[in-house]
Amino acid sequence: MSALLSLRDIWVEYGEKVVLERINLDIPEGAFVSVVGPSGAGKSSLLRVVLGQEAPTRGVISLDGEALKPECGPDRGVVFQRYSVFSHLTVLGNTVFGLECAQAPFSARLFGAKKRAAMAEAEEMLAAVGLGDALNLYPAQMSGGMQQRLAIAQALIKRPRILLLDEPFGALDPGIRADMHKLITRLWQDYSLTVIMVTHDINEAFSLGTRVLTLDKWRHDPHAPHRYGARVVYDLPLDRKTQSSAEQPEEPSAPAAADSMDKSGSVTIDETNNN
Amino acid sequence: MRWVNRRISRTNSLLMGLIPIVLLTVLYLVLASERHALNPADKILPLPGAMADAMKGLIFERDRLSGRYLFWSDTLASLQRLGLGLGISTLSALLVGLLLGILPPVRATFGMLVTGIAVIPPIALLPILFIAFGLGETAKVALIVIGIAPVMIRDVAAHIGALPRETIIKAQTLGASTWQLILRVALPQAMPRLIHAMRLALGPAWVFLISAEAIASDIGLGYRIFLVRRYLAMDVILPYVAWIAILAATIDFLLVYLSRRMFAWAHGADR
Missing domain, CATH: 1.20.5 (Single alpha-helices involved in coiled-coils or other helix-helix interfaces)
Known part of the structure; x- marks a missing residue:
């Protein structure tokens, strides 16, 4: 199976400072990749590069075998921790926006039958994320969890090839977060999504992902700490999960998850060679 | 407590x-x-009765020379100048501010120019305006525009420039082109701020209006105040100043109402 997304020898540098170095990754269709690592290890930089928000200093990223331009596009959807939704649009308006942009290049607004069709599609999408009865609310009237649901619906209506999540549940309280984990797992299965999620929460990374990547600096020079960037130091495939068989996450603690993987022998930790 | x-x-x-x-x-x-x-003939601090008498003539009686109700003609002339000046400034603030805020190439090209114009004291340009446009309405409106537009432009541009990066990126991942991004994200996000900028610009706009009228005019609230000053007519000046305050406060109130009515989303939970 060829990879949906592949990163070849990606380096990200800001001036003298090396953030990411020699990242090689192949992400197959249908994967749910969690990216963890200490603060400043370049998790978000990796996401930004894949998103097209920034160009890598070196290396090639290809999606479906085609090299990506360093610009965002509708083939990669995104949900940030905050500010992902438009505060001046209602829930429905936020969701229809993506369809309007595609179908009405000049006015970015739809009318008549096209509008009704787009609204119906948006309502269906919103029902799928559990916002079916909040269609006319503005983001300022909603809780953080509802806003993230909206951000997900907004992204999914474009049917992106890959969905990027940048600490999407980081600002939510634990109960809501558990609900969101169920939601994202269900959507991942129902819509056959390919997901890359950056997170601080190691439980979340293991319970949701089919593969966990850990980014960290592989070498540290005390006299020039900026000279070495982060690499993928662990790349753990969690074979027990596939899109069709994934059970709803039960919030296992990270050590427990790691234990079970050790027993099944499916963990490959390869520190010298990234993949 | x-x-x-x-x-x-x-x-x-x-x-x-x-x-x-x-x-x-x-x-x-x-x-x-x-x-x-x-001193029963004191003119410096007139009593309410004297003010009422003086204003009665201006409000209810035609001026013998011009045949106009002076108070109302003054008000109309001033409001027209103010409205034109504020309107032109607002439109240019929206147009230029929006593009300056959202498009880095436009900001790089014109940002310095706008800042440069904004720091010139507008009154210093008044002679140029009089020479270029004559002593008519154009020069007065132009003074208001030059006085307040640059500040409004910079305010709107700064607001748009400070929109969260995430929001701009998100719109692009939803397929928005530059044009769609301006039309559907930047423009609506700028509108409440624009009204806010209008409210703040209203004070300076009145200053420039009164200045322009004081220097060269034959009608207007500022003209009247400076005209009757020659006769120490505090009984006209004080009611005129109060009237200006009422007009300004009313416009401000209307702008707040408009913003809350049309852009409720920007006023959060306090609607």
């Missing part, structure tokens, strides 16, 4: 707001009547 935590109810805050106004009025009346006790 700490003073910072005190909550004032609507009625109370209205009543409390009236206290200093009433006190100032009383103080004025006391001072005025003291002066009149010494």
Whole structure:
């Protein structure tokens, strides 16, 4: 199976400072990749590069075998921790926006039958994320969890090839977060999504992902700490999960998850060679 | 209870707001009547009766020379100049501010120019305006525009430039082109801020209006005030100033109402 997304020898540098170095990754269709690592290890930089928000200093990223331009596009959807939704649009308006942009290049607004069709599609999408009865609310009237649901619906209506999540549940309280984990797992299965999620929460990374990547600096020079960037130091495939068989996450603690993987022998930790 | 935590109810805050106004009025009346006790012909602090008499002529009687109701013609002329100046400034602030804020190439090209124009004291340009546009309406409106537009442009541009990066990126991942991003994200996000900028610009706009009218005009609130100053006619000046304050406060109130009505989303939970 060829990879949906592949990163070849990606380096990200800001001036003298090396953030990411020699990242090689192949992400197959249908994967749910969690990216963890200490603060400043370049998790978000990796996401930004894949998103097209920034160009890598070196290396090639290809999606479906085609090299990506360093610009965002509708083939990669995104949900940030905050500010992902438009505060001046209602829930429905936020969701229809993506369809309007595609179908009405000049006015970015739809009318008549096209509008009704787009609204119906948006309502269906919103029902799928559990916002079916909040269609006319503005983001300022909603809780953080509802806003993230909206951000997900907004992204999914474009049917992106890959969905990027940048600490999407980081600002939510634990109960809501558990609900969101169920939601994202269900959507991942129902819509056959390919997901890359950056997170601080190691439980979340293991319970949701089919593969966990850990980014960290592989070498540290005390006299020039900026000279070495982060690499993928662990790349753990969690074979027990596939899109069709994934059970709803039960919030296992990270050590427990790691234990079970050790027993099944499916963990490959390869520190010298990234993949 | 700490003073910072005190909550004032609507009625109370209205009543409390009236206290200093009433006190100032009383103080004025006391001072005025003291002066009149010494000199019944005093013109510096006229009593309310004298003001009413003086204004009656301007409000209800036609001027013998021009045949106009001076008070109303003055008001109309001033409001027209103010409206034109504010309108042109607002439109240019929206147009230029939006593009300056959202498009880095436009900001790189024109940002310095706008900043440069903004720091010129507008009154210093008044002679140029008079030379270029003559002494008619154009020069007065142009002074208001030059006075307030650059500040409004910079305010809108800064606001748009400070929109969260995430929002701009998100719109692009939803397929928005530059044009769609401007039309559907930047423009609506700029509107409440634009009204806010108008409110702030209203004060300076009045300053430039009165200045322009004071220097070269034959009608207008500012013209009248500066005309009757020659006769120490405080009985006209004071009511005119009060009238200007009422007009300005009304416009401000209307702008707030408009913003809350049309852009409720920007006013959060307090709607």
